[in-house]
Amino acid sequence: MRALIVEDEIPASEELSYLIQEHSRIEVVDCLEDGLDVLKFLQEQEVDVLFLDINIPSLDGMMLAHHIGKFARKPYIVFTTAYKEHAAEAFELEAFDYILKPYDEKRIAAMLHKLELTFKRDQEQTENMDNRMQMENQAYRRAEGHLSANDHGAQRGYDTREDQVRSGTRQAQQGLEQRAVSSSSPTHTTDNLTGTRINLLRNDNIIVTDSADIYYAEAQEKVTKVYTKNGEFTMPVSISDFHSRLPQDAFFRCHRSYLVNLAQIREIVPWFNNTYLLRLRDLEAEVPVSRGKVKEFRQLMRI
Incomplete structure (x- = not known):
């Protein structure tokens, strides 16, 4: 796993980095202090977990977590803070954990163990989903190929019926006329379907x-x-x-x-x-x- 520590107090950052190294196999790739710097970093690199303080410059940890929640691939977020009052909001943001300062080594070790187990389980689920999606992809392509090869006539009929509902009898008649003209050119018909x-x-x-x-x-x-x-x-x-x-x-x-x-x-x-x-x-x-x-x-x- 790859981790990013977001903390504006150097002693707290160094202590957390040490505890992660001692009690897990997680790699700390960087330590940043500023919320906007974190967003810029995450535009260029991916990490698996964010250890996130709440009181940081430019963009506080809660707002930063809101933005990260819009990412296609969301890292786990572990909030690290001296303040209890943000816990409810943190879990509404689906935080993995909420760690209070000063750090308790046993609490950190237990959280890291749980984090690594969760990451391993999620990776296995992703692999299983990939296998299932590959099978569905093959089925989709076979079905799509069948539609392209055999069902263009049915597809054009579908288009015409929808045009009747949307545009009335006059436009439906125009659609039928276009069908008649394009029927002599299968390639042109396929291009029209693909485009719309x-x-x-x-x-x-x-x-x-x-x-x-x-x-x-x-x-x-x-x-x-x-x-x-x-x-x-x-x-x-x-x-x-x-x-x-x-x-x-x-x-x-x-x-x-x-x-x-x-x-x-x-x-x-x-x-x-x-x-x-x-x-x-x-x-x-x-x-x-x-x-x-x-x-x-x-x-x-x-x-």
């Missing part, structure tokens, strides 16, 4: 979805969570693979772990280090724009 619709997987069923109904997607380990107005889907593909299936002018890869439908952005909120958080229509979620994507995002949004 995408197949999402739920319980081994393929749900044909209008790409405009996708709000955003988030990478989580080796799968991609897709959020639409009709619910959440788990896709057994990487976020890069999923992005390649979407209309490129409508979806922006705003972060290594996120992509967003530009048409669904409701509000652009300035965040730390000249980056942004994106608030979306109809959803409570906030999607980050990473520092490396800010320039391109500003150009797209004409900021």
Whole structure:
């Protein structure tokens, strides 16, 4: 395991680092004092656990934990503080533990033992999930291939029926005319379907979805969570693979772990280090724009 200590008092930082070394196999990769420095560090590197003091400069530990809670891969958080009154809020943030100063060596040792056991168990569960998702990915690709090879006619019929509901008889007739024209060109029909619709997987069923109904997607380990107005889907593909299936002018890869439908952005909120958080229509979620994507995002949004 890799750990980051966030503590602005050097004696406390050194004592905790010593106790971690004595009672665990956890590697302390760095010790930082400032909340904003921690966010910058975590943009570049990943750690498995954060030992986090609450009273630190720039961004206090509670606010820092709120921000970290938005990460695709969240480290365990162990709060280390002299104040009891923040314990309830800490566990609302799903903290792994809450350690009071001055440190008690037996308490620290017990916490570290529990942490390593939990990490090992979670790693095993992740490996099992990876194996299951690989099987689902194979099933998804087989099913998707079957749809592409055999069901384009049924798919076009689905499109036409939905157009009738959405647009009335006149537009439905136009859709039928377009079907008749495009039927002589199978390749053109396939391109049209790929550009406007995408197949999402739920319980081994393929749900044909209008790409405009996708709000955003988030990478989580080796799968991609897709959020639409009709619910959440788990896709057994990487976020890069999923992005390649979407209309490129409508979806922006705003972060290594996120992509967003530009048409669904409701509000652009300035965040730390000249980056942004994106608030979306109809959803409570906030999607980050990473520092490396800010320039391109500003150009797209004409900021």
